[in-house]
Amino acid sequence: MERTLLLKGKVKEAYDLGDRLEFQFTDNISVFDKVIPSTIPFKGETLSREGVYWFERADEMGIRTHFLQYLPPAGMLCKKVDILPTNRITPQSRNYLIPLEWICRWYVAGSLFDRVKAGEIAAQDLGFASGHVVKPGEELPEPFLEVSTKLEKTDRLIAKEEALQISGLSPQEYEDARDIVLKIDEDINRSVASRGLIHADGKKELAFDMDRQIMIVDVYGTADEDRFWDRKRYDEGELVDLSKEYVRQYYRQTGYKDRLYQAREEGKAEPAIPALPNDVVGETSRIYIKLFEMITGEKFKAKG
Missing domain, CATH: 3.30.470.20 (ATP-grasp fold, B domain)
Structure with missing residues (x-):
């Protein structure tokens, strides 16, 4: 089956399969409309599986969805509109x-x-x-x-x-x-x-x-x-705002957020967003996994 990249977003990719769509959730992370040059282990998988969890609950409630099939570890097959x-x-x-x-x-x-x-x-x-x-x-x-x-x-x-x-x-x-x-x-x-x-x-x-x-x-x-x-x-x-707020707070504390917004207000070139330190990457991954477990009630075990 032909698979064509349809859309590459900040954290998600969509592929055209003809009559259906395939979504792949990446480990990329963005804040303040900037994609950070760091990846967060298991982020894409936790988001994909959270999405599947809610789609299945919607189906049980009789609510129509575009979801068709989970594609481990971080993808899903959906109806195309x-x-x-x-x-x-x-x-x-x-x-x-x-x-x-x-x-x-x-x-x-x-x-x-x-x-x-x-x-x-x-x-x-x-x-x-x-x-x-x-x-x-x-x-x-x-x-x-x-x-x-x-x-x-x-x-x-x-x-x-x-x-x-x-x-x-x-x-x-x-x-x-x-x-x-x-x-x-x-x-x-x-x-x-x-x-x-x-x-x-x-x-x-x-x-x-x-x-x-x-x-x-x-x-x-x-x-x-x-x-x-x-x-x-x-x-x-x-x-305590879970998930990405931890990363937003990091860039606020380093002063990057203020520099970015000042540049935007003044119409100047936006400063590049720095990569995250290893300890922040690790803690962010832990937060995404913990939130997955609290949302779904399921112990996280990587499927990839």
Whole structure:
């Protein structure tokens, strides 16, 4: 079977097999939109197997997915969908990637808190009482679900009206998609809570199949796609953001993050991101393996 490289992303590769796609998860790691010149042992395998774990749970819940088969150690075989320009999408289009990303938040974290601080989002927008002082790490009264563009050069958050316009979704299909995202997230929350994790937020991608039925695509619920916190440390008043946050903190401490963002603000050439020291590589690998075990409840044993 002919195997053609279709897409080489920062951490994942997609191969066209004709009527199907093969995804391979690499051991590469990226932060601040920069690929680090270091690889993290077993990172790709843990992400791939986490993706398979959630796809199998989705299938048990009756949710359609594009997943077909796990390809050890770090790959998967998936249904192929078309990538259509938004101006070619119609309410009758089938088998295409819905050009939206669904971001579901259960706690105040990351860019959401930045927007609260900047006055872009009020407490009542998040379900709190008017005048409530929103704090980082605070559990939201209700899930906060947003959509962003998916196929533009820079993704941007959009309102429901524009989402309907560019995606080909009917108002009912939009609500169906929202229900699927929430159902999946509720399952993630319940599942990882029993193993000492908090699922703070995550993102999902959807597509229509050949029958114009919604299915979940790409991967989700992984250490790279979602934010997980250590429950014990959270209860002690500390936010410990597992997985890549450890690496982000390393580059903050070395001053690289500040130099990078200053160069971007000033329109100057971006400084190359340095490789990680061996001890940081080792600890990062350990974190990815530990998180795999906490997400899946399975002891990690390499299949490669």
